[in-house]
Amino acid sequence: MTQAQTYSFFLGCVMPNRFPNVEKSIRVVLPKLGIDIEDLQGASCCPAPGVIRSFSEPTWLALASRNLALAEAAGHDILTGCNGCYGTFKEALHVVHENPERLKEVQRILKSVGVKYEAKADAKHLVEIIYNLGLENLRKKVTRPLNGLRVGTHYGCHLLKPTKLRPWKQTQKYTFLDELVEVTGAESVKYKEKFLCCGAGGGVRGSNVPVSIDIAREKLDNMIEAGAECIVDVCSFCHLQFEMSQPQLNKEIGDRYHLPVFYYTQLLGLAMGIDPEELGLHKHVISTDALVDRFL
Numbered sequence: 001m002t003q004a005q006t007y008s009f010f011l012g013c014v015m016p017n018r019f020p021n022v023e024k025s026i027r028v029v030l031p032k033l034g035i036d037i038e039d040l041q042g043a044s045c046c047p048a049p050g051v052i053r054s055f056s057e058p059t060w061l062a063l064a065s066r067n068l069a070l071a072e073a074a075g076h077d078i079l080t081g082c083n084g085c086y087g088t089f090k091e092a093l094h095v096v097h098e099n100p101e102r103l104k105e106v107q108r109i110l111k112s113v114g115v116k117y118e119a120k121a122d123a124k125h126l127v128e129i130i131y132n133l134g135l136e137n138l139r140k141k142v143t144r145p146l147n148g149l150r151v152g153t154h155y156g157c158h159l160l161k162p163t164k165l166r167p168w169k170q171t172q173k174y175t176f177l178d179e180l181v182e183v184t185g186a187e188s189v190k191y192k193e194k195f196l197c198c199g200a201g202g203g204v205r206g207s208n209v210p211v212s213i214d215i216a217r218e219k220l221d222n223m224i225e226a227g228a229e230c231i232v233d234v235c236s237f238c239h240l241q242f243e244m245s246q247p248q249l250n251k252e253i254g255d256r257y258h259l260p261v262f263y264y265t266q267l268l269g270l271a272m273g274i275d276p277e278e279l280g281l282h283k284h285v286i287s288t289d290a291l292v293d294r295f296l
Contacts, residue, residue: 007079007124008071009037010089013045015081015236019243021280022236025265026081026126028278033141035129037079043067046085049158050202053088058105064092065106069117081126081263083235084201087158089123090165125159127234127264128167131176138183143273144295145185151267152228152259153177153188154219154242156235157197180264181232184271191226193218198233200241213252216245220257230260230291232267239263243285260288270295 015023030037044063047053053060068089071078080086096103096119103119110117130138155177163170174195178188199205199215220242223231233239239261246257261284269279270292281288 005034005129006036006038006076007129008040008074008076008121010040010043010046010067010071010078010080010085012080012082012085012236014240018240019236019263019280021283022081022239022263022266023280025263025269025279028274029265029269029272030126032272032274033130033133033138035133038074038076040067040070040074040078042070046080046082046088048084048203049088049091050084054203060088061092061095061102062106062109064088065096065117065119066110066113066115068092068119068121068123069110069115072118072121073116077122077124079124079126079129081234081265082237083125083156083158084237086123086125091162093119093123094165125234127159127177127180130264130268131180135179135183138180138268141268142184142271144271146267146271146295147185149184149186149291149294150189150227150229151181151186151262152191152223152226152231153181153194154198154231154233154235154238155195156233156238157201159234160195177232177234177264181267184267186267186271189223189226189228191228192222194222196222198235198238198241199245200237205241212241213245213248216241217249217253217257220246220249220259223259224257228259230262230288232262232264234264236263246286258286260284260286260291262288 181188199212205212242261266279
C-alpha cells in the first residue's frame, strides 16, 4: 500500500515510555535513508500477542485491527520497531484475510466507534524496510566505520515466527540482521543459542521475573563467551530485557554484566556519522560511552 517510502509510525507502549532515546534514533536515522514516517494519531496498545490474545482473542483482534485501520485511513502501511507489535499486526491481518467472517465481525465492531476498515494496510518492521534498501546502498551511507567492534545480534522471537507469516526466507540460520550490522564495519560474532528468546515475552517478565532474568543470563553468558562487546537488537521489549536484566544480575551474582545494548538504528546512525547524543546513546542504563568514544 505504501508509496514513496512513507509509513505510519506505530510506537507501541515500551518505546515511548521507557526508551524515548531509541525512538529518537529512529526518527533521526530513517529520514536520512529516504524513509519518511508520520505519527499514527490515536493509536492504542497493539495489543500484546502473548498476553491480551491469550485472554480474549476477539478483543486482541479488534484492537489490532483498529490500529491498522488508522494507518489505512492515512494511506500508509504501518511501521513498527517492536517485534511483539509486528507479530500482532501480521497475525491479525492473516486472520481477517483468511477468514472473511472474522473481517466482517471486526468491521461491525469498528463501525460502532466510527472506524472504517478494509484490511488493506500492510504491517512492516523497521529492520525489514531498512534491509530492503539494499546492503550496498546502506554501505554508501557509512562515513564512520565501526571497524573492530564485536557485536552479538539478537533477532527476537516475533520477528521470525511464525515463519509462514513473515517475509524472510525460511531457514534455521537467519543472517539479515548480521548483514545489517556488518554494513557498519562491525563484526557480528557467532554465539551459542543465538535465536534463543530474550526471556521477556509471553508474559514471562510480568509474571515470573526470576525465570525471565535467568533466560536473559544464559543469552548474555553466551554472547560474553563469544567475545561480544555489545548487543544489537531490533525490539523495544527485548531492549528493555537486556538493559534491565544486567543490573539485576550484577546485584544477585556479582559484577559481571556490562554489555551495552544498541538498537539497530543507533548503531547504524553512529556509523553514518550522526552525533551520539542525537541517537540517544547517552541515555542508556548500561553505559555506551567507552564503545562510542572509540569511534569519535
